[in-house]
Amino acid sequence: MKIVIIGIGLIGGSMARDMRTALPGAAILGMDRNADHLREAESIGLIDREARPEDLAGADLVVVSIPVNHITEQLPGILDAVGDDTLVIDAGSTKGPICQSVSGHPKRRNFLACHPIAGTEFTGPGAAVSGLFQDKVNIICEVEQTAFKIQERALELFHKLGMRIRYMNPEAHDRHIAYVSHLSHISSFMLGKTVIEKEQNERDIFDMAGSGFESTVRLAKSSPAMWTPIFEQNKENVLETLDEYIANLRDFRDKLQAGAYEDLYQQMDHTNRIRDILKGIPSNKNNS
Amino acid sequence: MKIVIIGIGLIGGSMARDMRTALPGAAILGMDRNADHLREAESIGLIDREARPEDLAGADLVVVSIPVNHITEQLPGILDAVGDDTLVIDAGSTKGPICQSVSGHPKRRNFLACHPIAGTEFTGPGAAVSGLFQDKVNIICEVEQTAFKIQERALELFHKLGMRIRYMNPEAHDRHIAYVSHLSHISSFMLGKTVIEKEQNERDIFDMAGSGFESTVRLAKSSPAMWTPIFEQNKENVLETLDEYIANLRDFRDKLQAGAYEDLYQQMDHTNRIRDILKGIPSNKNNS
Structure with missing residues (x-):
């Protein structure tokens, strides 16, 4: 063979x-x-x-x-x-x-x-x-x-x-994978970018970072040579997920500014459902 | 004692x-x-x-x-x-x-x-x-x-x-921790929320989720009773980090729409620096 x-x-x-x-x-x-x-x-x-x-x-x-x-x-x-x-x-x-x-x-x-x-x-x-x-x-x-x-x-x-x-x-694949993979990579890259930009003015900020930050920015280590063409080829779907993600972040931001804490609590409480959902995902022992 | x-x-x-x-x-x-x-x-x-x-x-x-x-x-x-x-x-x-x-x-x-x-x-x-x-x-x-x-x-x-x-x-602590901890939690909660909302119309979407998604939404399992008052007490700093994060996401979105792929590549390549930064963070063996 x-x-x-x-x-x-x-x-x-x-x-x-x-x-x-x-x-x-x-x-x-x-x-x-x-x-x-x-x-x-x-x-x-x-x-x-x-x-x-x-x-x-x-x-x-x-x-x-x-x-x-x-x-x-x-x-x-x-x-x-x-x-x-x-x-x-x-x-x-x-x-x-x-x-x-x-x-x-x-x-x-x-x-x-x-x-x-x-x-x-x-x-x-x-x-x-x-x-x-x-x-x-x-x-x-x-x-x-x-x-x-x-x-x-x-x-x-x-x-x-x-x-x-x-x-x-292929159409369903590209639409769904934008949510559960491509968006995660962008959210992680932009989180890393935001914190690195801040760090340029504020030394030692990473000394305060714990395992939660590490987990959330892990995907920002990914290869741009691999990911740039993925975002290009799946542009329409990725734009849709980004628009929804940004809208949710803006809503959270505005509710925080307005002091609508009960609403924020409910949003997070409802999102805790991710615990049950993640139980169905096989973990990758090879992750860093 | x-x-x-x-x-x-x-x-x-x-x-x-x-x-x-x-x-x-x-x-x-x-x-x-x-x-x-x-x-x-x-x-x-x-x-x-x-x-x-x-x-x-x-x-x-x-x-x-x-x-x-x-x-x-x-x-x-x-x-x-x-x-x-x-x-x-x-x-x-x-x-x-x-x-x-x-x-x-x-x-x-x-x-x-x-x-x-x-x-x-x-x-x-x-x-x-x-x-x-x-x-x-x-x-x-x-x-x-x-x-x-x-x-x-x-x-x-x-x-x-x-x-x-x-x-x-205390002022420096609250400003820095907003970047390396509080923002990570919101980015993760809103990512979970965005995907769960999508899932309500599209079944089986989580069957396509891998370990990258799992890592990025891990913090969305966190307790709202613990986190709502943190966001309330650190409101001004958290709002600042959210504004910067949303601005970076919007910029990425607009550049993707405009087809400025070389710029996206450079942003991700620069953010790969997070690899070296994360080496300095002690891992938590107790993470799921």
């Missing part, structure tokens, strides 16, 4: 780690624009060697785990190059533009659009960990566009990685 | 746990408006028995770990009741109003205003854990208002609990 991982970072590298166990004997090859990442991935055993372009034609599985702007640019060419029986999966956080980029492609049936809801705020092959996908949800979009035999092999792989499958259309 | 803990919840209970080890043989008594909490604290051994009002006069140490509105209401009466040699400390997240509430009190010199930067999003005696204060910062305000001998005993206690001491005036 020959596997080519395009983008051997946190996601591609973690998948490689699990596939070493789940698919013993498979040859795992890697491609990456970053030569240092490629060398590191080989030296720590994530991949057996660098993949050459001609490896795509004979690959059983190609994993495309690169920033979403690179997926939409490169996916048509990747499909051009793969064999008739190659399964191609992606791991992008936007699904509409990615599905659109290969709509009508002669090898569209070789591609399965995926979004594994797994990750950490770290990047690169050194951030790759085993078991990252265990019990995590993998959202599959436009499953009906993928050849049945190819689907079957993908599901077998996801089963071996321990993933829970959900099917969704 | 006789210790009275007023408010035997997460903070008071965790202090009681550490004092069992640090001060063997000390009698630890508790007061709490919540009779269930009092019974629970006794049954799990946090306290030896309920404190009676007359216990205050003979106490060596009184810990006031109740919501900040109750501190400002009750602290003058507590000082009235304690002995001439009793050390009284609080753990409130606002320091200006608390110091103000006992300014000029005949026993002001028995009180040391403290804010241990430690906690979790849980509440009540069942949430109390050992070692919560180890390596955490304890901010002391208006130290010069406290009798020297009383200060000395407080510092000895904090040393035994493993805390790092910082001195600050």
Whole structure:
């Protein structure tokens, strides 16, 4: 079995780690624009060697785990190059533009659009960990566009990685993920920005920061190279979530100014329902 | 040695746990408006028995770990009741109003205003854990208002609990803590509110939430009874942080709408500096 991982970072590298166990004997090859990442991935055993372009034609599985702007640019060419029986999966956080980029492609049936809801705020092959996908949800979009035999092999792989499958259309995926992922990243980045700006005038402010602050700004460590194109590709949905978030913050601010404390109490009390909701989310042991 | 803990919840209970080890043989008594909490604290051994009002006069140490509105209401009466040699400390997240509430009190010199930067999003005696204060910062305000001998005993206690001491005036404390603690809680509560509101129309949205969302909304599990009075007492500073946070979010939103992606990239890249800043914050092993 020959596997080519395009983008051997946190996601591609973690998948490689699990596939070493789940698919013993498979040859795992890697491609990456970053030569240092490629060398590191080989030296720590994530991949057996660098993949050459001609490896795509004979690959059983190609994993495309690169920033979403690179997926939409490169996916048509990747499909051009793969064999008739190659399964191609992606791991992008936007699904509409990615599905659109290969709509009508002669090898569209070789591609399965995926979004594994797994990750950490770290990047690169050194951030790759085993078991990252265990019990995590993998959202599959436009499953009906993928050849049945190819689907079957993908599901077998996801089963071996321990993933829970959900099917969704790309529009619903992009709308929902804006709320539960993209907005969290912006709220965290802007919180970090606000406090760093303040710190420029007030020394030692971070000496007062506790674990609550740490948790809330954790996502502000995330890679701008990964996230800028996600916000661009999911712009309309992200703008909607931002407008609602800002409106809620403004309302809280105005009620605080007006001294409407009972109202603030009720808002927070109602939001405590998040306790029960979060119980349903598998935690990520690999979080910092 | 006789210790009275007023408010035997997460903070008071965790202090009681550490004092069992640090001060063997000390009698630890508790007061709490919540009779269930009092019974629970006794049954799990946090306290030896309920404190009676007359216990205050003979106490060596009184810990006031109740919501900040109750501190400002009750602290003058507590000082009235304690002995001439009793050390009284609080753990409130606002320091200006608390110091103000006992300014000029005949026993002001028995009180040391403290804010241990430690906690979790849980509440009540069942949430109390050992070692919560180890390596955490304890901010002391208006130290010069406290009798020297009383200060000395407080510092000895904090040393035994493993805390790092910082001195600050109440105004600076309240201004800085608004940024690194109070704002985080509001950003998290409003993120939870925004997503819960969306979920009312869109089922299964939380099935798509990963560990990033979990981390960012963790503080939205916090107690409204504790946080509403904090926001009220620190209203002016909190309003300032909210205005700056909302302005940053609006700017991000407008730049996204305008397609100024390079600018968004730069903002996020600059905010990645939070990685180095967070390395200086001791993690809390007791976080969920």
